[in-house]
Amino acid sequence: MVLRRLALTVPILLGTSVVVFLILRLVPGDPAASILGSNATEQSIVKVRAALGLDLPLWEQFGAWLGGVARGDFGRDYITNQEITEQLELRLPITVALAGVAFLLALIAAIPLGVVAAVREGGWVDRSVRAVAVLFIAVPDFVFGLLGILLFAVGLSLVPSSGYTPIEEGYLEHLRSLALPAAALSLGLGGVLTRVTRSAMLDVLGSDYVRFAKASGFSSSSIVFRYALRNASVPIITVIGLQVGYILGGTVVIEQLFGLPGLGQLIVEAMLARNYPVLQACILVFVAAFILVNLITDLLYTVLNPRLRRTSTS
């Protein structure tokens, strides 16, 4: 089962890298010409093309690029000629920190709220949780971010309105610089998670085996937390896998809003500067991360839902 999932991942990785690779090749304009500028001569263009390997057949270029990536070499920036890998190394931790904190915030808040809403179905707690969840889902992250800046940074001066402080310069400052961005990023996921948790728990709590457990004398709290949550976790994890995609995309916007020098901001800069190799590399990293997360959730699935395991124990 595990092997099968891994095996399915490979063609997807391959397919996505083809698509990403094609960005550079499908973009209008000649990379060599844009590097050299408008005064380039015919000769120098040809030379640069050869140097960049652009005169080789397409699939060879792809192979070369992919081989480089596998070794950790993402090539060089067209504009500054820096090694892209270095830039990635600098910026990746920031984006990971941002996404990670946002994810944790959402998880910690949403799941308990969803459980409570399900257990107290129909009550005022349930209705307010649902209303807030809809609000969080329906509002784009950066809108929350902006309003948050207005309230917490400008109004209350609790956190900086932009800029990033790395860990080395102090734990508290680091967290303060991430607090608002991560909170804004977490709201969308939080809203969805709350709803899914609630609906999954409702399904489970109405099931025959929960009723049987009650009849056998288990207390409500032990049923809800130990027993039922395990069953509800399957749909919850599925949704998490999908929503991580939104978080990853959201880092692009949030980093821009808060001036965090992460991968997301790099994508925007690269796009605006037409720095396509950098764009390619960033997108590949994001996509690979997304695929990896989905692989993990798929595997978690089989752990939590015994019906999906191939091996029979009988």
Next chain:
Amino acid sequence: MTAQDGASPDQTLKTGGSRLRNRATLSSRIEIVAGGFLVAGAVIVAIVVPMIDPAASTAVGAAPALLSPGFPNLLGTDQLGRDQLARVAAGYGISLTIASGAVLISLVIGGLLGLLAATSKSSIDGLIMRTLDVVMAFPALLFAIVVVAIFGSGSEVLMLAIGIVFVPVITRVTRAAALETARQSYVEAATARGARRSRVILRHIAPNSVGPVLVQASILFAVGIMLEASLSFVGLGVPPPTPSLGLMLSTARNFIVSDPWIAIVPAIAILLLVLGFTLIGDGLQAWLDPKKRTTAR
């Protein structure tokens, strides 16, 4: 008829009886109506306001800059003295146009692909689904960025980009609904009578698959508007000076200290529009697929 209006005790126990059922339909109707109001309001604003003064959204210096809401600029002015209401209206127009285009593209392509996948042999089905897997491996915003990178920015490109992002979801939903319908006996009967596959699809399968697709479409409207706003916010959307809500928010960032209204106005504007579509989607889902639940206390 048995004693309990048709439901056996077991069923009623699971479904919790009519109190919750009635409430579910009522609240879903409220959601659809409320959402409808918001969306309709936005559409009206988008159509009517530009008719009053077509140039107001780009008229630099028409009024003092950074005014708070009041008269005559009902929503205030931005940093170049342009009327915010006019800009919001124009922004609504853009958001709605692009979202509509994207949803339409995805419905056409996704719908066809879904029906095709459901009614073809498994190798074609597999091929379609695997290809869509590749598209789905991209986070939505990033895929849109890729498409914009290749084709440049502009309304049509955005429609296409976001539309393609939506295709896998619509395909899946259509395919699932079609497979479900195809298993019904009346479809088998039709096929057994020798009806052509296309006819079977058109007359039987497609109409019954509409429900879940509609729900999905409303949600996609909301997502589409958010995606367009996000792209404009980072400067990759519709090029200025065409006002997009995302663009307005992006410039507002710089003036937020001196005039909070310049940010609040577009923020609330986009909030209301997306909320409207989300409520409609929620309401439709609750209505079409009533999940009656109870816990045995």
Next chain:
Amino acid sequence: MNDLLAVQNLSVSYAGALSPSIADVSFNLEAGEIIGVVGESGSGKTTLGLALLGLLPWNASFKGSVQFDGTEILGASERQLRPLRGTQLSTIVQNPATALNPSFSIGSQIVALLRRHLNLTKTEARSLAIDWLDRVGISEPKKRMNSYSHQLSGGMNQRVVIAMALALSPRLVIADEPTSALDVTVQAAVLGLITELIEGSGSSMVLVTHDLGVIAQMCSRVIVMKDGRVLEVGEVDQIFHAPRNPYTKHLLDSQPSHTSQSKPISKSRHSEADVATSRLSEEYGHE
């Protein structure tokens, strides 16, 4: 009163229903008795079972009283009912596959039950669980501890449920159609198991079913229900051979002839071969 269970004027209605699910039901049960409740679907017998366990859903309103050994069950809080559940009062369900949590092995569920009510270590509970699996006739019990409900046949799942219902020696077992969802070939063996265990432990049972043959085999008294009301209560012998109510006659007549005429036997008398065959089909009929 020596009655273990005393039901008086019990009425239950669901919100929004046209008429009550149960109306004015009264009967008593002594310790060690097995009483049957028979009726067609819609007669309210399932609701009766739930009421006796205190498991009516929140949207059900009720009147009357259900006293278990002097304690009022109807309307009691969870706190009051919990000490009774499992240890004094338990249930065998109609659909065993859904009564077991698909995400946990059956062994862990039995162990959890045992440890909840008895003060046992994990090892002790495990070995007791294996003992019980053996007692209910599951072969290779040690191995089966790690199985999941979807890997077992209906008959085996029901045996597990029976084990869980009886492991704590409850005084009253409510069994709601315990064999209806099982293969015909397996029903007899499972019924035999229930009879053997119940009689062996001296527990009482309320056996709800639509199958008169089952009643004939196991019960000393029977209640006939229709549309939520009790039509007749009496000794099985008397009801079967001299029914007073025309509906009861109608029920008897609509059963396959050999069951309506058979004498009620309190112990199942099946040949060894029968039991063995049905056991085999249970174990190999699935997966």
